[in-house]
Amino acid sequence: MLKNTNEVKSPRNAYGETLVELGKINQDIVVLDADLSCSTQTCKFQKAFPRRFFNVGISEQDMMCTAAGLANEGKIPFVSTFAMFATARCLDQIRNSICYPKANVKIVATHGGITVGEDGASHQALEDVSYMRSIPDMTVIVPADYNEVKQVVKYASEIYGPVYIRLARTNLRTVFDEEKYTFNPEHAVKIFDGDDVTIITNGETLCEVIDCAQMLKKNGINAEVLHVPVVKPFLAKEDVIASANKTKNVIVVENHSIIGGLGSAVCEVLSENLPTRVLRIGTPDCFGQSGEQRALVEFFGLSGQKLYERISDYLGKK
């Protein structure tokens, strides 16, 4: 299932390419963007199917409700812009015009998390998963690499109802083998088996957690690594409980605020079913700042090395 390679690919390209593939087989797929089609890669769909592509200009709220109208007539709209503007700016529109009527709209937001980089806090969505997770009927997915993004986008087109997919700006190391990996929304993906600690993650921090787990192993700590791309509905619940039951020690790592994201979802499930101590690692309750991508990952302690240091320290003191 895993790919042992140093191949680095863009999840945004995976999105744009998959849209074109889907557009060929399903005439009902339409795409909307708000003046960021090159960044989100919806421009690939525009080139292939200009009649089914709508650039609404810099009007994200209008875009969300226009998508709801298209969905009302049986279309399957994919709506894209940066995660910052796709969520916070349009929260009312997404809640009342998309989720309340359960409109078949797929919001695929790029530039999630701190790794937006130099643009700084105004563009770094650190709360988007939290916002989207709180709305009834919304499915929230944070895929980890190029190959998984392709499958997740296809999956979103096949299920009925609103979906939020969060993509990173960053080009990411390919983790999953395109031949052997099959996305399954109902389960956590067990990356490593281990008894000492469970580390749960998703999205672009998966590669960092893999690096961290390998360093921990050299130091005699066997971490069980679970990748949980579907944050809502939290269908991987049983897998998370089973792992927590085995290791009695859970850490969640995400490129998102520690409030309201994957860490919170894990805490909610464990507190009700198997009260377990959970360390949440992400951006603390703060805004981001400008910086080169890797510098920011280091600064917020989300690199493999920084995670290794923090988790070793935490386990030592525990």
Place this chain on the structure above:
Amino acid sequence: MIHRAKSGHPGGSLSCVEILSVLYQDVMFVPKEWKKSPDFNKRDRFILSKGHASAALYSVLANLGFFSCDELQTFRQLGSRLQGHPSTKTKLEGIEVSTGSLGQGLSMAVGVALALRLNANPAHVFCLLGDGEMQEGSVWEALMNANNQKLDNLTIIIDKNKLQIDGSTNDIKSLEPLDKKLEAFGWQVYRVDGHNEEELKDALVKCKNTKGITAVIADTIKGKGVSFMEDTTSWHGKAPNDNELELALEEINA
């Protein structure tokens, strides 16, 4: 029904009764059998962007036989299909989309109109907005988009009753000159007395047969037909008591 529910929006409902009744009786094709009709897909689409006028829409639909008039008595009560603001969730016959949060219906109408065009469906889309609602910025985003997409199957009607919750629309945030603003945004504008059914019918039929985006500014009186509600801000979101109801019905039925 507002009296029975002890809550609702009489003022903005009474201002658009003639608009709704002319649309449904004289302008739009909408089968009262709704989804059971073989012609369902041919229906003209109506979106009540000012969702708080739900009482007026429900009344018109019930009187035309979309659902039973008895059901009007459940308005705003627990378990009712007649939600405070229109919802598709309750599957009420005649409700096209869910609205209530202002400034969202026109964008949805544009989406519906785009989809109809892609499907080569000749149906027309009508969207009713409040004049106070035009203060929402997203309405202007949608007005711009409709023009940019060169839609020719969309008509908006603005129920210009000149009042909003906190007072006169002119005092709070004036929209004037509304006709010139709409024209500048690429819309062909008609202006009518929103309580004159002949004027409404003429304008709306013209709009339906016009290629291009059309807007009808309907001058109305908030609370029309009930002397003590007319042109009165306080009747925006208040239910009449027993005596007030009796007086109101006497005046309306007179």
